[in-house]
Amino acid sequence: MKLQFDKNLEYQHQAIASIVDLFRGQTPMQTNFTVAPYNGQIGLYDSTNGIGNRLELDEDEILENLQEIQLRNGLPQTKSLKAGKYDFDIDMETGTGKTYVYLRTILELRKNYGFSKFIIVVPSIAIKEGVYKSLEITKEHFQDLFDNTIYNYFIYDSSKLEQVRSFAVSDNIEIMVINIDAFRRSFTDPTKENKANIIHRPNDRLNGMKPIELIQETRPFVIIDEPQSVDTTPKSKEAIKSLNPLCTLRYSATHVEKHNLVYKLDAVDSYNLELVKQIEVAGFETKDYHNNAYLKLLSVNNKKSPITARIELDVKDNKGVVKRKPIVVRQGDDLYDKSKGRDVYEGYIVNEIYCEEGNEYVDFTSKADILRIGKPIGDVDDLAIKEQQIRKTIEEHLNK
Structure with missing residues (x-):
């Protein structure tokens, strides 16, 4: 054959x-x-x-x-x-x-x-x-x-x-x-x-x-x-x-x-493209992972000056409790300050905010990361959890 x-x-x-x-x-x-x-x-x-x-x-x-x-x-x-x-x-x-x-x-x-x-x-x-x-x-x-x-x-x-x-x-x-x-x-x-x-x-x-x-x-x-x-x-x-x-x-x-x-x-891309099949998504237990920098680009806005972006961060409140919340940033903003002094965000200073439709992203002056809509940085968001679930499912399926 x-x-x-x-x-x-x-x-x-x-x-x-x-x-x-x-x-x-x-x-x-x-x-x-x-x-x-x-x-x-x-x-x-x-x-x-x-x-x-x-x-x-x-x-x-x-x-x-x-x-x-x-x-x-x-x-x-x-x-x-x-x-x-x-x-x-x-x-x-x-x-x-x-x-x-x-x-x-x-x-x-x-x-x-x-x-x-x-x-x-x-x-x-x-x-x-x-x-x-x-x-x-x-x-x-x-x-x-x-x-x-x-x-x-x-x-x-x-x-x-x-x-x-x-x-x-x-x-x-x-x-x-x-x-x-x-x-x-x-x-x-x-x-x-x-x-x-x-x-x-x-x-x-x-x-x-x-x-x-x-x-x-x-x-x-x-x-x-x-x-x-x-x-x-x-x-x-x-x-x-x-x-x-x-x-x-x-x-x-x-x-x-x-x-x-x-x-x-990755596993999520493969799953979304229907390159891998599954019967039941494996369980995955999440924990408090705030010890890593987490960033998620929600939107950009160039309708008025200055150009801004909405980014979801893990921010420390007045009681020292870390909670995930959206903030608005512009060029030159330091995410260390925006997160109320969380060390994991040191070096994340907004360089440019790009607003081209379909290619929106934010980059930083001293970090190699590029933050895009739908591509969070960090391993604590729902996307990362989903990826771990799918990868575990693939492994279990192949081991049957």
């Missing part, structure tokens, strides 16, 4: 474009390097040129693209990027086609900019096999979409190092799927080299090179599937760094460590 994939899902297009547009202005190009001869069971390969990804944009150009994407997606603005350290989060709920999105993103990056080397890092054997199966069942679909673009994919196997060499020298799209455990153990002490993963050991078949060194030369895009289970320890972070990524893309519904968020499709 031939599987059918819907190529026109708008939310998937938005997720893909959010990554592709990060590199707007990039000219298709590659970098070349020399790969030593390979002496393996299937014969001797001569020295040849390796082919790697190359980025000509600098951090300011990437940052400008990132901020434009975050603005259109209603996300907090990144203030600065570190040169050569490009880490981006894609927040997608379980069951919304996350794997399809990042596989199609790979092909779009090749089509638009010529990038060709990609590594998908997974936390477990089960997910590794699932990703490989997705590559198999989507290949015909993607070849139809991308004019029979040639691409190769394989699961890293330390007994098949010729695949790593082919990954380095191929001019086609190369996709390596690898479990974090396959390259987490690395030792610089020569006396402990036999305890390191093979990928980190010098290998006679690679003319004394370490397989990881071939990978590093390619400057791969590293895609981390479920990063909360992959790179949360010092050793795993060092392992990811050892790949020498040009860019790292993290796909998850439950990010533990936050980087530069470029796209968000």
Whole structure:
């Protein structure tokens, strides 16, 4: 039976474009390097040129693209990027086609900019096999979409190092799927080299090179599937760094460590788009969460000067009791003062109030948050509670 994939899902297009547009202005190009001869069971390969990804944009150009994407997606603005350290989060709920999105993103990056080397890092054997199966069942679909673009994919196997060499020298799209455990153990002490993963050991078949060194030369895009289970320890972070990524893309519904968020499709969005089904919403007990800053934009008004906005805050009354109430603010107002001195609002000074219909928002002088109608900041409002209910329901349903 031939599987059918819907190529026109708008939310998937938005997720893909959010990554592709990060590199707007990039000219298709590659970098070349020399790969030593390979002496393996299937014969001797001569020295040849390796082919790697190359980025000509600098951090300011990437940052400008990132901020434009975050603005259109209603996300907090990144203030600065570190040169050569490009880490981006894609927040997608379980069951919304996350794997399809990042596989199609790979092909779009090749089509638009010529990038060709990609590594998908997974936390477990089960997910590794699932990703490989997705590559198999989507290949015909993607070849139809991308004019029979040639691409190769394989699961890293330390007994098949010729695949790593082919990954380095191929001019086609190369996709390596690898479990974090396959390259987490690395030792610089020569006396402990036999305890390191093979990928980190010098290998006679690679003319004394370490397989990881071939990978590093390619400057791969590293895609981390479920990063909360992959790179949360010092050793795993060092392992990811050892790949020498040009860019790292993290796909998850439950990010533990936050980087530069470029796209968000949370549980509530998924539910409202009818991407996930439920029979009964799980119960969720709420508590008094006033220890976090909560802001909700209710409306904006530019009918008279000065322009104002109505924002719901947690305000302290004369008796010290915190209650949620709407207040009116204008440019320059300090929400610390408006909340009657609540520390959680320090730094929330109104910068601009934007009144364009359908794109109303408020930003702040020293906070990255952008406050939009229907997108509260903080985890105590009804929307956040609903999201927790739906996420819990999805998890319970998938575990049945």
